[in-house]
Amino acid sequence: MIKFNNYDVYGAIFDMDGTMFDTERLRLKTLKQASKEIIGTEFSDTYLIACLGLSAKSAHNLAQQQYGEDIPYTNIRKRADELELESIRSTGVPIKKGLVQVLERLRKSGLKMAVATSSRRAIAEEYLINANVYKFFDVIVCGDEVQKGKPDPEIFISAAEKINVKPSECFMFEDSENGIQSAYDANGITVLFQDIKEPTENMLEKSIFFFESMYDYLESLDQVSPKLDLPQLNDPFPQTLNQLSVGIHGFGAIGGGYIAQIFSHWDGYTRPKKIYASTYNPLYLSAVNAFGSYGIRYNQFSYDERIENIEIINSDCIEKIHEMYIQSSMIAICLPEEAIEEEAHIIAQGLYARYIANLERFTNPLTLLIILNKIGAKKLWLDKIHNALEKITTTEITVQILDHHYFCDTVVNRMVSRTKEQNLLKQLRIKNNIIKIQNKTINYEQKNILDNSQLNIDQKKLASSYLGEIMNNSKPNQALQSTNLILFHAETDMPIYVENQSPLIQKMRQMILVDDIKEIQFIKNRLWNGVHAIVAWYALLLGYQTIGVAMSDERITTFMDKALKQVKSGLSFQFPSRHSDLNVFTENFKKACLNAYKDPCERVARDPLRKLSLNERVLGSIIFNFKNNLPYESLMKGMSYGYQYAVETKQISSTEVFNHLKLQLNDSNLQDLEKEQLLKKYLEV
Structure with missing residues (x-):
């Protein structure tokens, strides 16, 4: 049940054409074509608009009035059905924007759901199945299953009875004058959507709610739909695809x-x-498009997550x-x-x-x-x-x-870290072998692939050949269904x-909205990015390749804890209202580092001189703590590790490094004496 503008709603009954599906325009087109073929004259727009929402019998009677008693209406309607089905089967059902989001929310709110359509069952079922929305409905009541068509209320009353909900407790969604009259006389909670023609005054009077589009209704429905909490790591993605x-x-x-x-x-x-x-990256482009999906691995929980419905573009x-x-x-x-x-x-x-x-x-x-x-x-x-x-x-x-x-x-x-190209090549070789086993064409050539370099020209050709065989194989999805192509390793x-x-x-389910994001940016930059960089520099100088492995060294973890404490002391002084956020960021950072076995130190350590610039993640914390008489010694040591790493990787001299630091301090708002004190402290470290 949902509470919608003081109405207690237990059921939802949908008209089909014009309400869920944008088929009214298609129907007008096919009726014109069919009438032209059979009687040599196209049905007029006036006649066709007047038929919207009518049962087949009522539309037949109206055709007799305008085109003569002997008009072969049944044959015209049958031919129009054929033309419409041809279009639907070739291009799909044109569904209204926002429909699947509405259906999901109503269903997950516990409502019983039905379709009440003037269309014949064979047509209705094909459309609903083709549009992949058949699964949402408990009951379908069609025009060829009731004695009286719309505007008579029989079809809505019958649908409400079948889902065992009172008509007065059901949304009844319509787009036409006859349809809204039918829902009104059934005593439903009438919801009118505008379709081809503007609603008449009578339609608006019979409607409790009027929306220009399904998407407008979705905006109102969002206000009463339960907002889901942040997902847990192993929560499945929603099965239903929307139109976005x-x-x-x-x-x-x-x-x-x-x-x-x-x-x-x-x-x-x-x-x-x-x-x-x-x-x-052509390898990532070809690999993902060949499989139609890829995997993210969460090593901490040995859990692989598959990303689908993705197209990688150049x-x-x-x-x-x-x-x-x-x-x-x-x-x-x-x-x-x-x-x-x-x-x-x-x-x-x-x-x-x-x-x-x-x-x-x-x-x-x-x-x-x-x-x-x-x-x-x-x-x-x-x-x-x-x-x-x-x-x-x-x-x-x-x-x-x-x-x-x-x-x-x-x-x-x-x-998050990206899988190395060499590791990706290994995965492609193994998955290609799976396909060859399926086709009984396996050869057991196993070349050793190293992990410490980009692919060379021959290896790129080999990767392309693997992808070519995978894409050309007739059954790759079956063979590879249980194996993910792991492209990324992520923390949780x-x-x-x-x-x-x-x-x-x-x-959005996974987003935390903030009005002033600058404070969060500042905290993240200093607490996470700054400490992350100096830990990576220290780990590389000690010979470690990944953050997770480096955490096994007590020298590094002790240094990290001291650096975190000093950054946190400065941020707490600067943002006293963010104390709880600081605790969360600190603990999450520690957990992430302890499990970052696939996170290369080299990636985190890149661009050391940029990261050591004024007001950036490291020097900014040092200057703030220094000016406010807060501890900063471990941060100063981390800065020295960064400069040492820059000397080793950028082939610059110690003099150039010292001049870089002097330049940053000269551009700061420190007094000359304060600049000298910090330079002296750096030389001592």
Whole structure:
């Protein structure tokens, strides 16, 4: 039961054509074609509009009045049925936007559900099955199973009886005058949707609720549907696909190993029909598209999660990028900071392509999630996209485009690493052997594949041959159904913090909405990113390759604990109201590191000089603690590890490193004496 505007609702009865399915226009077209074939004259629009919602018998009587008593209406209707079925079978049933989301919410709210349609059962069942919504309904009552068709209330009363719910406790959904009259006389909770023609005054009087679209009703239904809690790791994704597409601009570790999961959980009721994801990596593109899915592995629980309904597109293919931006309702921009300059113009082109595709009108705002571990990431992106748009259109249109869409800053709270190409090649070889066994064509050639390098030219050719055999095999899905292609290794933190700027994100199950995301960004940058970097630098200097393995060394864990404590002391001083958030972030960070056996230290340690810049994740904490008489010695030691790592990997001298630190301090708001004190402390460390 749900409480909807003071109505206690126990059942839902749907009309089919025009209400659930956008078939009324198709029906008018096929009736015109059929009448032209059989009597040489197309049925008029006036006649066809008047037939909307009528039973076959009533429509026949009206045809006799307008076209003569001897009109072969039954033959015309039969031919129109054939033409309609041909269209449906070739292109699918055109369902109304928002339908499957509505059906899922009503069903999961415990309502009994029925269809009450004037169509014959054979037609109704084919449409419902074709549209993959047959499963939602307990009962179907059709026009050839009642004595009196709409506007008589018999069909709605019969449907309510069959689901054992009083008509007065049932939503009755309709789009036509005859249909709403039928539901009204049945004493139902009448809900009218606008379809082809504007509702008459009589229709509106008979309707308790009126919505211009199914999606508008969904917005109201969302207010009374239970909001699901954050998913647990092994919670299944919703089975039902909605009519939305989403995009991931940058199929890297976070995009593929985290955002794809968030999109797949969606609101807990349904999930998008399609996920686009762009990449420059041809191996990942071919591998995922060959299997039609891929896996995320959570090593801590030995659990593999399969991401489906995904299409990987080539980032160099501008047509596919445009398609992603035109078709998607939400896109996550998951790109590293060094890619911003290059990718901003591609994003700008995508937004402009969406504008052009909508006939230069602004409809259906796009929600863009900015996934970048940086304070002020949204402003950085918007400035670059603004400049890129002005190169391809006018300033006025640029401002309109940016103002129309929702740009939401985020904070990611999960560690993810990407499977090395060498490991992926191993997986492809094994899976290819599975197929060969199925086809009795196996050869047992086993070449040793090392884990410590990118694929060479011969190995890339080998990977392509494996993928070619997998794609060309007639039964790959059966052979590989129980084996996932593991592309990412992830820790288990579920929430993503998102700036509360878009209506669409309010539905998302895995998002925590915050009004002021800058504080969360700041905490994440200093507590997670800063300590993560200095731990990685220290671990690499001690010879460790992954964070998880490094945690076995007491020197590293002791150092990490001291560094966390010092960063936390500064953040607690700065944000006293965030004490509980700091505790959660600290504990989650420790757990993540302890289980990050697939997280390469080299990945975390990259760009040491950038990470040691002023106001960044490490030096910012040191300066703040220093100025407020808080401990910072372990952080200073971590900074020295970063500079030492920079010397070893960037081939720069100790003098250049020292000058880099002096430059950062000179640009700070420290007094000269304070700068000297910190430089002296660094030399002592």
